[in-house]
Amino acid sequence: MARDTAPEADTSASSSASTAAPSSSSFDTVVDRSRSNSMKWTFADALLAPDEAAAEPLPMWVADTDFKAPQAVLDALHDAVDHGVLGYPGGATDGYLDAVVNWQAKRFGWEISRDWVVPAAGVITSLKTVVQAFSAPGDSVLIQPPVYVHFHEDVRLNGRHLAYAPLERTEDGYRFDARTFEAAIRPDTKLFILSHPHNPTGNVWTEDELRTMGEICARHGVLVVSDEIHQDLVLNPARTHIPFASLGPEFARASITCTAPSKTFNLPGLQCANILIPDHRLREDFPVSTSAMCSRWSTCWAWSLPRRRTRTASPGWRSCSAICAATTSTSRRRSTARPRSCVCCPRTRSTWRGWTAGASGWTPRRWTGSCSPRRACGWTGARSSAPRATAT
Numbered sequence: 001m002a003r004d005t006a007p008e009a010d011t012s013a014s015s016s017a018s019t020a021a022p023s024s025s026s027f028d029t030v031v032d033r034s035r036s037n038s039m040k041w042t043f044a045d046a047l048l049a050p051d052e053a054a055a056e057p058l059p060m061w062v063a064d065t066d067f068k069a070p071q072a073v074l075d076a077l078h079d080a081v082d083h084g085v086l087g088y089p090g091g092a093t094d095g096y097l098d099a100v101v102n103w104q105a106k107r108f109g110w111e112i113s114r115d116w117v118v119p120a121a122g123v124i125t126s127l128k129t130v131v132q133a134f135s136a137p138g139d140s141v142l143i144q145p146p147v148y149v150h151f152h153e154d155v156r157l158n159g160r161h162l163a164y165a166p167l168e169r170t171e172d173g174y175r176f177d178a179r180t181f182e183a184a185i186r187p188d189t190k191l192f193i194l195s196h197p198h199n200p201t202g203n204v205w206t207e208d209e210l211r212t213m214g215e216i217c218a219r220h221g222v223l224v225v226s227d228e229i230h231q232d233l234v235l236n237p238a239r240t241h242i243p244f245a246s247l248g249p250e251f252a253r254a255s256i257t258c259t260a261p262s263k264t265f266n267l268p269g270l271q272c273a274n275i276l277i278p279d280h281r282l283r284e285d286f287p288v289s290t291s292a293m294c295s296r297w298s299t300c301w302a303w304s305l306p307r308r309r310t311r312t313a314s315p316g317w318r319s320c321s322a323i324c325a326a327t328t329s330t331s332r333r334r335s336t337a338r339p340r341s342c343v344c345c346p347r348t349r350s351t352w353r354g355w356t357a358g359a360s361g362w363t364p365r366r367w368t369g370s371c372s373p374r375r376a377c378g379w380t381g382a383r384s385s386a387p388r389a390t391a392t
């Protein structure tokens with residue numbers, strides 16, 4: 001009887017590496033996604049007015065590029081399909097966990113333990129889980145607007161309130177102010193959701209800023225949830241991403257870090273995230289809450305990926321970063337000229353552009369400066385007014 005081998009069922013760190021050649025990522029190939037039922041391209045009709053949608057602006061409102069996934073990822077998915085049996089998976093393999101651990105060590109010099117890694121079905125799902133697990137209805141959650149729309153919506157959806165520590169708008173961008181930050185914390189503030197690097201301002205937080213945020217949160221007993229989904233896409237060569245929890249054991253103990261390959265390799269459709277939780281008590285509570293709400297198996301497709309991904313997809317990630325940087329600076333240069341059409345979606349406050357440049361999936365640092373003056377765009381910078389949701 002013919003017997004098919006299981007796809008990528010690697011259970012040891014030393015399992016033989018794939019011999020797949022490094023991905024010749026097709027960054028120069030234009031992939032038409034407009035008819036592929038992608039959220040990015042098909043939501044124009046739902047989110048824009050008819051005349052705006054008719055102008056066919058480029059959808060730069062969501063961090064989803066039009067690049068194909070690295071070949072190693074596509075190969076692993078093909079292997080899984082060719083195996084033909086889509087049964088329940090056995091959980092994250094040793095190879096998977098090692099890939100996650102090694103990525104943090106190699107890229108950021110952060111030594112983490114395999115035990116800390118909790119695979120999860122996406123970062124947004126995990127943020128919601130954290131809100132439910134570590135705060136109670138009526139508590140407040142601290143955020144730094146202008147910030148990613150889900151930090152607003154998902155907290156409210158779960159019956160918690162928002163405590164705002166807005167970033168200060170300056171000539172050069174947005175600035176963290178320690179006094180504003182501490183003043184925003186109330187007795188019922190249980191969590192601080194940190195966007196790091198910050199979406200949409202593009203701020204890559206410095207060690208001093210991170211330490212200050214962490215020390216203030218520690219003084220007030222606030223748990224830090226650091227969303228580091230964009231950690232690999234730092235475009236400024238003078239800046240380095242410093243994982244919040246890598247600052248020291250006291251920062252690690254009082255924090256939960258959300259990571260994912262989805263922005264780095266453009267895999268958001270796989271909904272594969274890795275939540276890093278050094279403290280064992282927090283680590284025990286998080287999966288219990290996840291299990292109470294949903295199945296934990298939804299990332300099964302991704303569990304066969306990372307062994308090859310980290311070996312062969314890294315060159316692709318580097319090229320992707322370079323292309324994002326180039327597109328962003330093109331975007332900035334074009335900001336000074338009058339765009340063909342540039343509208344701000346009234347509901348999502350996000351940006352759609354009518355330029356010819358390809359969508360980078362990365363929000364330019366001073367993104368609000370390039371929006372149409374005919375519509376107010378997101379957070380105004382005024383501390384007294386109620387913050388509004390901004391770009392995704």
Ligand SMILES: Cc1ncc(COP(=O)(O)O)c(C=O)c1O
Nearest residue numbers: 063122123124148199229268392
């Ligand atoms: C800051 C931030 N967090 C989370 C997400 C989405 O994460 P996921 O697709 O894993 O839920 C995004 C997507 O743009 C994001 O910008």
